[in-house]
Amino acid sequence: MPTSILLVNGPNLNMLGTREPHIYGHETLKDVETKCKQEAKKLGLALECFQSNHEGEIIDKIQEAVKKHQGIIINAGAYSHTSIAIMDALLAFKGAIIEVHLSNLFTREEFRHGSYVSLVAKGMICGLGSTGYLLALSAIADLTKKKTK
Numbered sequence: 001m002p003t004s005i006l007l008v009n010g011p012n013l014n015m016l017g018t019r020e021p022h023i024y025g026h027e028t029l030k031d032v033e034t035k036c037k038q039e040a041k042k043l044g045l046a047l048e049c050f051q052s053n054h055e056g057e058i059i060d061k062i063q064e065a066v067k068k069h070q071g072i073i074i075n076a077g078a079y080s081h082t083s084i085a086i087m088d089a090l091l092a093f094k095g096a097i098i099e100v101h102l103s104n105l106f107t108r109e110e111f112r113h114g115s116y117v118s119l120v121a122k123g124m125i126c127g128l129g130s131t132g133y134l135l136a137l138s139a140i141a142d143l144t145k146k147k148t149k
């Protein structure tokens with residue numbers, strides 16, 4: 001059975017491609033997910049992609065992942081900066097967690113500098129656009145391999 005990874009994209013990331021392209025780029029979410037699926041295949045990972053604009057749905061999905069996936073890659077969008085509830089859900093997940101942001105949070109408004117997800121993630125990649133997701137997949141392949149040894 002291949003190692004199974006859940007990719008979570010949070011609010012407004014369904015608007016990628018048309019939403020502030022000078023910040024988030026011209027690729028759509030579908031483009032990003034397709035690239036991630038191709039990369040996951042190369043790395044021998046199974047990948048489930050999920051997007052929601054709703055905090056509770058994201059929490060439900062993370063809770064489901066506890067029994068289903070060995071790793072989570074998450075871009076919780078603006079919830080990263082506000083949601084203790086998403087952080088708590090991630091705390092119940094025992095596998096590897098990597099946080100991704102398309103933009104560089106630290107060159108933007110101060111309210112984006114803090115992330116509750118960062119407090120529970122193994123690592124965080126930001127500012128590299130969709131490449132960040134591919135780097136996260138490579139990192140999580142490595143982390144989940146080490147864990148099964």
Ligand code: DQA
Pocket residue numbers: 011012013075076077078079080100101102103104112
């Ligand atoms: C984001 C950064 C967040 O601050 C913002 O609210 C988003 C996207 C990013 O990927 O750069 O929705 O998570």
